[in-house]
Amino acid sequence: MVETLNNLLLGFSVALQPQILMYAFIGCLIGTLVGMLPGVGPLAGISMLLPATFGLNPIVAIVLLAGVYYGAMYGGSTTSILIRLPGEAASVMTCVDGYAMTQQGRAGPALAIAAIGSFVAGTAGVVGLMLLAPTLASFALRFGPPEYTALLLMGLLVLAYMTGGSIPKTLAMAGFGLMLGMIGIDAMSGYTRFSFDVIELADGIGIVPVAVGLFGISEIMLTASQHMPKLPKNPSLRELMPSSTELKQSIGPIARGTTIGFLIGIIPGSAHIISSFIAYGIERRVSKSPERFGHGAIEGVAGPESANNAAATGAFIPMMALGIPTSPVTAVMIAAIMVHGISPGPMLISQRPDLFWGFVASMYVGNVVLLILNLPLVGMFVSLLRIPYSYLYPCILAFCLLGCYSVSNSVVDIWIMLAMGGIGYVLRKLNFDLAPVALGLVLAPMLELSLRQSLAMSAGSYAIFVERPISVVMLGCGVAMLLFSLKPLLFKSKKKDWRSTVGLDEVS
Amino acid sequence: MKKFHDGYRRVCRSVVALALVTCALPGYAQEVYPTRAITLIVPFPPGGVAEITGRPTAMAMEKILKQPIALVNRPGAGGAVGNAAVANARPDGYTLLMALSSISVIPAADALFDRKPAYAIDQFAPIALISADPTILVSHPSLPVKNLQALVALARTKQGQMSYSSSGIYGALHMPMEMFLHHYKLKMRHVPTNGGGPxxxxxxxxxxxxxxxxxAAITSHVKSGKLRPHVSWGAKRHENYPDVPTFKEQGADIEYYIWSGLMAPRATPEPLLKVLRDAVRKAVEDADFKTAMARVNSPIQYMDAPEFAKYWDADARRLAAVVKVVGKVDDKK
Incomplete structure (x- = not known):
């Protein structure tokens, strides 16, 4: 403990140097902007900054890039809440209740709770990173393909709790998402599926163009087709901040979101994207009044927003403690320190304590910076909504196009986004909920790959899933969740299931 | 004194200006390449080998060509998207490719599956080989073997039961494993992932x-005992792993490198290629370039176009043969 404190002091002595402090601030600022711009996610932001870090020292480089990463997790919520446009994949779930709150004139509290939740989760995540990094990292390695499959199956079960709409419609949308996820090269055999000789499709369809199209573009079209879009009134400061009831309602979701997000974030791979979906599903499940979800429940903002921030921090654990790039973002960050001649690996923390502890300390500082940056800006962001739609929406459309293109410099992505915008418009007119499409698309390729990897490991025997303790436990939890969700259908209780009271009632 | 200096300067300036104008005169008829920024396409996501070697190369060449070189990531389909973009780019010397060895595998795989090929190998003009690094066979320390003979013997007794991971089917780490397995007539379970890291x-x-x-990727894990190196695919022992023998030493005629090289569209005029070749030749001698490559543990392996073309040809043949041997995965059943 004393050692940790000493190390942390060393860290702060590094992180509070004016130069590093400045870069942490710049990183957070860029991250916030990157998160806000639709389509431009943390990966695109970090990649664009990477060459700029070559001339800096490695600590500065990593502090800057990390700032962009978790800053993007803060910023991503802003556009989701205000205009139903997910800034990056992890904030898709925030669109649902966050935007509903905006429509009720509660954009301020939604933004504020997103910032507070992110702060709590980010800070708690750093504490976890600091105290448990080496232990958790070796645990994370035990997550092989079978464990991953079990985790993703649990993610699929979350679908049951995702929407208040009719179950057949939810399943249809999830099916649509899963089918979109089937496009691309078959990982086991190398065959290309449904790519119609478009090389870009061989990699499958990315989540960014789909999420921006389905949520953002469709919203722009829907607004344009309304006769009189109502202008939000100028909110007073009191209305900008969450009420004490709302704060109280958010404590549980923030705590749960942080824990879930952190644990999922540690696992190698891209599972951190599903952390916000799972957090949302769980909040809805444990809520006493699940019917409020989808209609502006603050828990639906607090849970997922905390989860994605905690996951972002958790993802640094395998990177720092083992030096393995577990996701595209950490791969770029590892490259950033490698070009300075530091080889990341299991000895990094002991060989370069200044780097690791400086990094940890800078994240404490960064989270505070982000809270300070984000809370006062809530008012400003909300007043963005007072820009007439005829000016605001064309600008947003332009940003969507740019952002989508910038992810991998691909024009095909823009077409996908526009097509998804059209599909999203029609589906919403028909009262379909779109979040399951996004979850399906995220899950399908990961689930397929890990399932088939597992079966390759066992030469086709499904017993592999029950032979390994972690996967057994997770599958057990999954089955329990499934039974719980079936209970109201099997035993018709006197009290009607909330789903039937919600029926086909929709968000829009 | 000051006045004298001013006058002197003015004279100098005029002389220089005159000289420049005279020099530039023929240039009006035919501009000296390059006159604007060059785009270097990296067909992989940021942070990968292609970018890590591409950046220092671009920076060193900028100094020589006196024009900026913009690195653009065009990831997708294991490099096929970016490769195809350069293959079909205008051959004006302003679009170049930082290719990795996988450039030869994609057309072979396309042919195997009767797909419309993304591009053909003969759509490129090689400029120079920049780096080449053999892969090294590593095992988890729990595997009770310390050398290749023991490993092969163990794998023979456990045909079809041992497993290996790769960066993806027909990927940069799958090819060498198939070479190894085919040579020793071994069967193992293949667990493809989506990249070298995973x-x-x-x-x-x-x-x-x-x-x-x-x-480079395995160094720290080998040092800390988390991985055990057995054998290298190089023709010579790797300088960072002097104790690790090569397949050739062990009597197996297999060789494999992950290399990176600079290429242009095939129809790029010879004079422009000459300018680029000269620039790379000087760039690889650049001190900053050398430090940058040493930092990322990437050995410089410079070869000029004619040599590189031969090297590439031999490599492409080897890889195409491996792809054929692997065949369609389903057909083997």
Whole structure:
């Protein structure tokens, strides 16, 4: 403990140097902007900054890039809440209740709770990173393909709790998402599926163009087709901040979101994207009044927003403690320190304590910076909504196009986004909920790959899933969740299931 | 004194200006390449080998060509998207490609599956080979073998039961493993992942027993005893792994490198290629370039166009043969 404190002091002595402090601030600022711009996610932001870090020292480089990463997790919520446009994949779930709150004139509290939740989760995540990094990292390695499959199956079960709409419609949308996820090269055999000789499709369809199209573009079209879009009134400061009831309602979701997000974030791979979906599903499940979800429940903002921030921090654990790039973002960050001649690996923390502890300390500082940056800006962001739609929406459309293109410099992505915008418009007119499409698309390729990897490991025997303790436990939890969700259908209780009271009632 | 200096300067300036104008005169008829920024396409996501070697190369060449070189990531389909973009780019010397060895595998795989090929190998004009690094066969320490003979013997007794991870089917780490397995007539379970990092992670977690690793990526894990190196695919021993023998030493005629090289569209005029070749030749001698490459543990392996073309040809043949041997995965059943 004393050692940790000493190390942390060393860290702060590094992180509070004016130069590093400045870069942490710049990183957070860029991250916030990157998160806000639709389509431009943390990966695109970090990649664009990477060459700029070559001339800096490695600590500065990593502090800057990390700032962009978790800053993007803060910023991503802003556009989701205000205009139903997910800034990056992890904030898709925030669109649902966050935007509903905006429509009720509660954009301020939604933004504020997103910032507070992110702060709590980010800070708690750093504490976890600091105290448990080496232990958790070796645990994370035990997550092989079978464990991953079990985790993703649990993610699929979350679908049951995702929407208040009719179950057949939810399943249809999830099916649509899963089918979109089937496009691309078959990982086991190398065959290309449904790519119609478009090389870009061989990699499958990315989540960014789909999420921006389905949520953002469709919203722009829907607004344009309304006769009189109502202008939000100028909110007073009191209305900008969450009420004490709302704060109280958010404590549980923030705590749960942080824990879930952190644990999922540690696992190698891209599972951190599903952390916000799972957090949302769980909040809805444990809520006493699940019917409020989808209609502006603050828990639906607090849970997922905390989860994605905690996951972002958790993802640094395998990177720092083992030096393995577990996701595209950490791969770029590892490259950033490698070009300075530091080889990341299991000895990094002991060989370069200044780097690791400086990094940890800078994240404490960064989270505070982000809270300070984000809370006062809530008012400003909300007043963005007072820009007439005829000016605001064309600008947003332009940003969507740019952002989508910038992810991998691909024009095909823009077409996908526009097509998804059209599909999203029609589906919403028909009262379909779109979040399951996004979850399906995220899950399908990961689930397929890990399932088939597992079966390759066992030469086709499904017993592999029950032979390994972690996967057994997770599958057990999954089955329990499934039974719980079936209970109201099997035993018709006197009290009607909330789903039937919600029926086909929709968000829009 | 000051006045004298001013006058002197003015004279100098006029002389220089006059000289420049005279020099530039023929240039009006035919501008000296390059006159604007060059785009260097990296067909992989940021942070990968192609970018890590591409950036220092671009920076060193900028100094020589006196024009900026913009690095653009065009990832997708294992490099096919970016490669195809350059293959079909205007051959004006302003679009170049930082290719990795996988450039030869994609057309072979396309042919295997009767797909419309993304591009053909003869759509490129090689400029120079920049780096080449053999892969190294590593195992999880729980596997009770210390050398290649023991490993092969063990794998023979456990045909079809041991497993290895790779960066993906027909990927940069799958090819060398297939060479190895085919040579020793071994059968193993193949667990493809989506990149070099995940392939290594899967091995570190003990979920598979073997993988082919890039020397730079495995260094710290080998040092800390988390991975055990057995044999290298290089023709010579790797300088960072002097104790690790090569397949050739062990009597197996297999060779494999992950290389990176600079290429242009085929129809690029010879004079422009000459300018680029000269620039690379000077760039690889650049001190900053050397430090940058040493930092990322990437050995410089410079070859000029004619030599590189031969090298590439031999490599492409080897790889196409491996792809044929692997065949369509389903057909083997």
């Amino acid at each position: 392939a290594l992670t899967t091995l570190l977690g003990g979920h598979v027993e073997l993988t082919a690793g890039g020397p």
